[in-house]
Amino acid sequence: MSDKTPVDFWFDPLCPWAWMTSRWVLEVEKVRDIEVRWHVMSLAVLNEDKLDELPEEYRELLETKAWGPVRIVIAAQQEHGAEVLGDLYTALGTRFHNQGEGPGKETVAAALKDVGLPESLMEHWDGTRYEPELRASHKEGIDKVGQEVGTPVIAVPGADGEQIAFFGPVVTPAPKGEEAARLWDGTLAVASVPGFYEIKRTRTKGPDFSNL
Numbered sequence: 001m002s003d004k005t006p007v008d009f010w011f012d013p014l015c016p017w018a019w020m021t022s023r024w025v026l027e028v029e030k031v032r033d034i035e036v037r038w039h040v041m042s043l044a045v046l047n048e049d050k051l052d053e054l055p056e057e058y059r060e061l062l063e064t065k066a067w068g069p070v071r072i073v074i075a076a077q078q079e080h081g082a083e084v085l086g087d088l089y090t091a092l093g094t095r096f097h098n099q100g101e102g103p104g105k106e107t108v109a110a111a112l113k114d115v116g117l118p119e120s121l122m123e124h125w126d127g128t129r130y131e132p133e134l135r136a137s138h139k140e141g142i143d144k145v146g147q148e149v150g151t152p153v154i155a156v157p158g159a160d161g162e163q164i165a166f167f168g169p170v171v172t173p174a175p176k177g178e179e180a181a182r183l184w185d186g187t188l189a190v191a192s193v194p195g196f197y198e199i200k201r202t203r204t205k206g207p208d209f210s211n212l
């Protein structure tokens with residue numbers, strides 16, 4: 001067994017903010033004694049009971065583009081093991097967000113090819129075979145932080161052995177090296193305080209993928 005600290009990370013490949021945070025955590029993995037374990041969550045599942053409350057553009061995104069990619073990801077996990085998730089997420093996120101290809105079928109099929117996974121996984125694009133597993137994975141993550149957040153969710157062991165879980169941090173651009181490590185240390189410091197609830201900072205810029 002690894003003696004590194006496990007860091008559980010729940011993601012939906014559609015989310016650009018989760019993508020930025022995931023690249024930061026991978027930077028942290030280089031400079032802190034941690035090991036990232038990837039899990040699937042779903043913005044479509046998270047919002048399925050409140051679609052009428054969402055802006056039309058976001059509602060359309062969830063209804064038409066959010067289900068296919070996470071179905072492919074959970075199918076890959078179920079059929080090829082959780083160890084494929086990190087590389088598959090990187091391939092998907094690079095194409096979705098860095099290269100701007102969008103989350104369509106052709107892009108997802110190309111990402112599968114990038115990491116040596118079979119194209120036959122695309123059969124699950126419109127299927128529900130692994131929906132129970134998708135919902136269970138989503139529930140495991142979201143139950144740690146509550147329904148009023150999104151992706152990513154991160155959970156780490158606390159000093160008492162219980163997990164500390166939090167949404168985010170949302171960060172752009174993704175810091176590298178010691179800057180990444182300082183943000184990690186600070187995030188754990190505030191998240192480990194029992195009474196800590198929330199911190200926000202107003203920003204006007206969208207995600208910056210230029211340094212990835």
